[in-house]
Ligand SMILES: Nc1nc2c(ncn2[C@@H]2O[C@H](COP(=O)(O)OP(=O)(O)O)[C@@H](O)[C@H]2O)c(=O)[nH]1
């Protein structure tokens with residue numbers, strides 16, 4: 001099945017906004033302010049919008065100049081998901097705010113890595129909502145991977161600990177809660193999962209993946225800052241790129257944090273995780 005081109009509609013809109021203010025000769029020579037406004041509206045954030053507007057000023061044609069600029073920001077951040085099998089179990093922890101797509105992304109990663117020949121277990125550490133374990137169990141039976149769930153009143157960190165101790169899997173993918181009573185609870189719980197996992201393997205968790213929802217806009221910056229306080233983020237997976245992706249916010253994130261983008265979610269099923277492709281991402285700008 002052909003995947004929906006990432007962010008095409010977003011960049012098409014951006015392009016038509018720029019074309020709307022270009023000269024009669026068809027060449028997009030726009031003033032700093034015009035372009036800056038358009039970029040701010042497209043969620044690039046004020047500072048980056050202003051920087052890009054200044055840098056592409058005077059270009060013979062704004063569209064290719066803008067594309068080249070965005071490529072320079074985004075290209076270094078592409079990274080493949082890799083598993084170091086000498087670490088078995090290689091532990092991945094997925095975090096993110098409620099509804100960002102963590103549980104779905106756990107399933108997508110399990111599917112991807114199972115297809116690469118790894119034995120995979122998923123760990124239901126979102127014990128905050130009963131439905132969350134059920135959701136992950138359904139995914140596990142659909143994909144055909146192991147699942148580790150909580151016993152009665154077991155806390156999330158001990159679920160992770162038990163999973164690590166008993167698993168014979170090459171990879172363990174830990175699903176976490178996105179909302180607790182307050183933000184401090186959520187961050188403490190994540191930190192505790194990290195601590196107990198490290199008790200069994202000081203190098204674990206081997207990968208901390210933050211799942212961000214592409215439709216979120218500028219709030220993504222705040223989310224990254226918050227989660228970075230708990231652990232170093234190894235990479236981002238951007239979910240819901242098939243929706244009305246706020247392309248500008250992703251460029252802003254890339255520019256501000258230099259965190260690798262490990263993949264993008266382009267749908268709800270397990271096979272909808274793709275490597276981040278800058279070409280695809282920017283396609284709407286040039287088509
Ligand atoms: N269209 C689309 N929907 C997604 C994607 N990833 C997750 N979702 C949907 O977003 C909703 C929340 O996902 P979930 O994994 O439960 O989020 P969590 O609360 O972070 O665990 C669900 O309805 C998912 O089907 C994606 O890449 N594309």
Ligand SMILES: [Mg+2]
Nearest residue numbers: 102103126132
């Ligand atoms: Mg969930």
